[in-house]
Amino acid sequence: xxxxxxxxxxxxxxxxxxxxxxxxxxxxxxxxxxxxxxxxxxxxxxxxxxxxxxxxxxxxxxxxxxxxxxxxxxxxxxxxxxxxxxxxxxxxxxxxxxxxxxxxxxxxxxxxxxxxxxxxxxxxxx
Numbered sequence: 773x774x775x776x777x778x779x780x781x782x783x784x785x786x787x788x789x790x791x792x793x794x795x796x797x798x799x800x801x802x803x804x805x806x807x808x809x810x811x812x813x814x815x816x817x818x819x820x821x822x823x824x825x826x827x828x829x830x831x832x833x834x835x836x837x838x839x840x841x842x843x844x845x846x847x848x849x850x851x852x853x854x855x856x857x858x859x860x861x862x863x864x865x866x867x868x869x870x871x872x873x874x875x876x877x878x879x880x881x882x883x884x885x886x887x888x889x890x891x892x893x894x895x896x897x898x
Contacts (some may be wrong), residue, residue, distance in 0.1 A: 773841050774832035780843070784850065788819035793856070799861075807861045816855030821850050821883065828890070831850025837893040845886035853879025 792815045809884050825846065832839060856872040856879065863870035 773843065774829055776829075777825050777832065777839060777843050778829030780847065781822045781829055784818050784822030785827065788815050788822060789880075791815045791818070802868040803864060803893045805862060807864065812858060812863040814854035814861075817883070818850050821846050825885075836897065839890075842886045842890045845889065847885060849879045849884075850881030851879065852876070853883060855879075 788798070795808055795811050795815060799811060803811075806839065823842075828835070828839065828842065852875050856875045858875045859869045863872075
């Protein structure tokens with residue numbers, strides 16, 4: 773699980789940098805500034821999760837509890853939250869994508885639950 777979390781964190785960070793650069797340089801020709809800001813919010817939360825994965829993954833041997841719920845909830849969270857924000861950002865070009873915004877809160881809830889789960893485990897260890 774340690775390697776999986778660490779590698780996923782690295783991939784999330786790499787993709788965040790690529791998508792952030794794309795937002796800064798390529799999207800201004802395609803979508804309106806407000807939707808670029810929306811897209812960048814997805815990038816930001818993906819980056820935060822990647823950094824969290826790196827921190828937890830690199831310290832996993834010191835943690836004496838199961839990290840799988842934390843990992844799965846955050847993975848689903850980023851896919852739903854950031855992924856749907858990315859697709860929603862293009863809804864002016866493809867109107868059918870507008871409804872993806874309704875899924876975003878589910879992703880946010882998954883990420884919140886992941887951090888509640890790991891926080892509870894940390895508290896148990898005190």
